[in-house]
Amino acid sequence: MSTSRSVSPSRRGILAAGGAVGIGALLAACGGGKGSAGADGGAKDGARSGPWSFTDDRKQKVSLKNTPQRIVAFTGTAAALHDFGIDDQIVGVFGPTKLKDGKPDPQAGDLDVDKVTIIGNAYNQFSVEKYAGLRPDLLVTNMYEPGQLWFVPDAGKDKITALAKSVAITSSRTPLVKIIERYAELAESLGADLKAKKVTDAKARFEKASERLRQAAKAHPVKVLACSGSADLFYASNPGISADLMYYKSLGVDLIVPDHLDKGGYFESLSWENADKYQADVLLLDNRTATLQPKDLAAKPSWAKLPAVKANQITPWSSEPRFSYAGSAPLIESLAEAIEKAKKVG
Numbered sequence: 001m002s003t004s005r006s007v008s009p010s011r012r013g014i015l016a017a018g019g020a021v022g023i024g025a026l027l028a029a030c031g032g033g034k035g036s037a038g039a040d041g042g043a044k045d046g047a048r049s050g051p052w053s054f055t056d057d058r059k060q061k062v063s064l065k066n067t068p069q070r071i072v073a074f075t076g077t078a079a080a081l082h083d084f085g086i087d088d089q090i091v092g093v094f095g096p097t098k099l100k101d102g103k104p105d106p107q108a109g110d111l112d113v114d115k116v117t118i119i120g121n122a123y124n125q126f127s128v129e130k131y132a133g134l135r136p137d138l139l140v141t142n143m144y145e146p147g148q149l150w151f152v153p154d155a156g157k158d159k160i161t162a163l164a165k166s167v168a169i170t171s172s173r174t175p176l177v178k179i180i181e182r183y184a185e186l187a188e189s190l191g192a193d194l195k196a197k198k199v200t201d202a203k204a205r206f207e208k209a210s211e212r213l214r215q216a217a218k219a220h221p222v223k224v225l226a227c228s229g230s231a232d233l234f235y236a237s238n239p240g241i242s243a244d245l246m247y248y249k250s251l252g253v254d255l256i257v258p259d260h261l262d263k264g265g266y267f268e269s270l271s272w273e274n275a276d277k278y279q280a281d282v283l284l285l286d287n288r289t290a291t292l293q294p295k296d297l298a299a300k301p302s303w304a305k306l307p308a309v310k311a312n313q314i315t316p317w318s319s320e321p322r323f324s325y326a327g328s329a330p331l332i333e334s335l336a337e338a339i340e341k342a343k344k345v346g
Helices: 023-029 075-083 128-133 154-163 176-189 197-219 243-250 325-341
Strands: 052-055 061-064 071-074 090-094 138-143 165-170 223-229 233-237 267-271 282-286 314-317
Touching: 052 176, 061 165, 071 075, 075 090, 075 138, 075 176, 075 197, 075 325, 090 128, 128 154, 138 154, 165 176, 176 243, 176 325, 197 325, 223 314, 243 325, 282 325, 314 325
Parallel strands: 071 090, 071 138, 138 165, 223 282, 282 314
Antiparallel strands: 052 061, 223 233, 233 267
């Protein structure tokens, strides 16, 4: 199994425990979980004060004496909250944040990655010591499978969740727009102004992009395959489980549905010899840093023979989208443009 799918929601596996040494002392010193304020004891600019509660998608009601002022979140989650106006309250992130050259990972969106503490830049790199040192009030992350906190290692979960309350937002099996609305609700509860021009402009762009995609799919009925490449396998993704693909399909995009899904239902694993099982006109190719891109795949004869590849009808797919209007609108525009330009070749 290639590491390119090590972050697949359906293949989380058991992660190594992080930071067992000294956790007791850190727990005792940590001010998290009590709705503590900023480092100076006061609420941060723009944040609400007073009692706070939010019911997450585990149906768990999280209550604190004060609105969280020190939030640690999965990078994509933090970026989505940032898009809605939550900024200074985010003190730490975990997950793909910086590339090898120091530039922000695409999942970081518009988040200032030099302003936050990175407690783990990849899967299974969650530093419990760093997390405790941030004195978190709240941990926020995605939830691709019921009860599983995305990028929070199972082996260290008990230690981590003892340091602060957590909020999990469902990230699959639910259409994209519904998840974005949940993030908006969470951001608003934390003090974001959903009527701010930045937010309303992003929503308008999202709605315009969605209508453009609807019209493109109607005028250009091409077959699209959402896929991902690794050294050994070609993955055909299921539009019935990924939030963004569910939404695109609802707008009329003719997304191919694999007929022999792996356990978990996210995709069908194909050997490269069978990469041509599904004849697509357009390939929506996973562009995460851990997956192979067209330049990496060029040496594979079976890739080069795919009709969509021959026609250069490949468009990037952010398979872990940022659940905000600002994060999703460009992705929808990109797919709409690809479909508008595509010809039937499959």
